[in-house]
Amino acid sequence: MNDPIPIRTSWLDFPDVILHASETAVKQHVAYTNAKAGDSDAAFQLVQDTISPEAVAKIIDLAAGGVPLLASAHAFEKTGVNAIPEAMADELAERTGFPVDGSIVQINVVGHTGANGFARLAKQALFDGDVVEGVDYLLVDDFIGQGGTLANLKGYIESKGGRVIGATVLTGKPFSAKLTPTNEQLTALRQKHGEQLETWWISRFGHDFDRLTQSEARYLERTPDALTIRDKIAAAE
Template sequence: MNANIPIRTPWQNFPPAILHAEESRVKKHPHYQDAKAGDADAAFTLVKETTSNQAVAELKELIHGRQAILVSAHAFEKDGVNAIPEAFADELGRRLDIPTDGNVVQINVVGHTGANGFARMARQAIFDGAIIKGANYVLVDDFIGQGGTLANMKGFIETAGGTVIGATVLTGKPYSAILTPTQEQLAELRAKHGKDFEDWWRNKFSHGFDCLTQSEARYLTRTEDVNTIRNRLAAEE
């Protein structure tokens, strides 16, 4: 399956992503830059030293006896293929005694590291790979910014017949881990920018506001007007 466009599905009370370590602990780790640039040994050292036992216990509770597969995002960075997500999934698989799936790959380069919110929304991750229909998946990534990459990976897997039951990331902002926007947030966004803008958004990105992450919805609501949003997105493309 290769849609060549970002795919999203509604959140339906999706649980918050489970975080393992504070951002400074991960990004200031001596092996972080090498791991981000594709050094597998550096990545394994990094994840072994920053994976949280408490977070692993939360993951175990989330899965709660269901058969599940850990699937990681394979993303291209400016210096190479980020080795952290796969190493992280392997470490979690070892601790939880569940399988990992390396077949799902990101097929475009988005350059999200250090990017602003408009860049993250303008350049969305697109995925390809074989999905087991009816299987339960847990998404694994190294960092959560606005949550768009997880949203798109979830959409790809669910459109292909899998079920995504949760997500976990090595680090990120705690508020970004809350992926599902509230009805109040969506109502505020729609009231501020109008139905025509949501129709424009759906035409451009193939999904409505109900498929935004909470951080994305907040970012758009805080932007002054529709023209600013459109211009900023166009500039970042």
Template sequence: MLAMHNSLFDQSTTHPQRATWSEFPDVLIHAKEPAVKGHPAYREAKAGDVLAAQVLIRDNFNPAKVAALEALLPGVQPLLVSAHAFEREGVNAIPEVFADVLGQTLGWPVDAGVVQTNVVGHTGADGFSRLARQASFSGPIIPGADYVMVDDFIGMGGTLANLRGYIESQGGRVLAAVALTGKPYSAKLSSSPERIQELRKKHGNELENWWCARFGHAFDALTESEARYLVRTENADTIRNRIAAAE
């Protein structure tokens, strides 16, 4: 079982909660993005068709990744939790069906009680839109219980970071995450100290103070991909302006 760490949370009711990072395993991605998004059943599954989601997952399910997840958590039977994400076309069926298939394969319980409470419109969105429009969650969490997060896609990792923050703020422990597909470079959720130092050096305390006021957390709760995206942005004014425009 992975050693867990003490986390700091934003207790504000106006921001999605996040936990600071320590060591967190890379997200286990089952299939390459073209195989999933180019699948004939993808659009219908994303819009809420459960049968289409079952076909999509059947054709992209990776037993080697399941074995890796089981090896990562020997002797543990965590709850598999998926975000019932609202898309413009409907309620995305992929995460919940994916969690059900993983649960049946591993013999692990599935928690279907956690829901995403807002529409963020991340599908096809650019980085600043993903940063500006963050997912919020609600639902019962069992204090002291172990959880593994399940999602259909990982882009910059913000949705998983917010789901983790919500679960751990309610007393749960998040041990790992799984995605059906996503960007390989986004599999690393935990932002490195070197990346955070680079971000602070480039954009300074003023931007981090603004970020805390706007999002309720400091830079050390960003994912590695989010931090890298901000480091590559020319200056702090551009970041503030682009996020304001994306809202």
């Protein structure tokens, strides 16, 4: 039986995710493995050593004088609860004065670390918790790959009446920071795989291709055919 379908909302003019450090700087840090497995002290050390003052300045600029709530993705990993997002949110709170919202939590285990693209698409993060209606939120995570976790956290918050103004992550590939797919990408995806795949996608994931992330759309468009996509996702489930 499939997991409940996560909620996604329209991208509109959603800004690029703000990155702090290179993948090498983060993933080869001495504290990374323990931080990923739930060691709060290791996570604090990692964040302290790799957070970027320039990126913090961009976050403050993005808020445009407002005071958004910092919502971190409390991801469950195979080795424990990833401590990095929460440590990063706490450090950003110190540097920006923005409050941390600790009420929103991820409620399922997806095991995305080291997973391929189809596993990430098949096993998507689900969230629960109180959202303050009409309040601005800034999403915080340790890593962006395909961007699905941020897309689902955004969708959850906005479905409950919050406003998500942007997102920041400790690391990830620069091209992954662009979450909104381009019209050209969507056209190429639809032309390659046809209407039938998008109809199946809506029934399986609850949204059309417009609410994919740019990296997800790119991954699907590069897959040889629609049958391969469906088979790979079924196998990953």
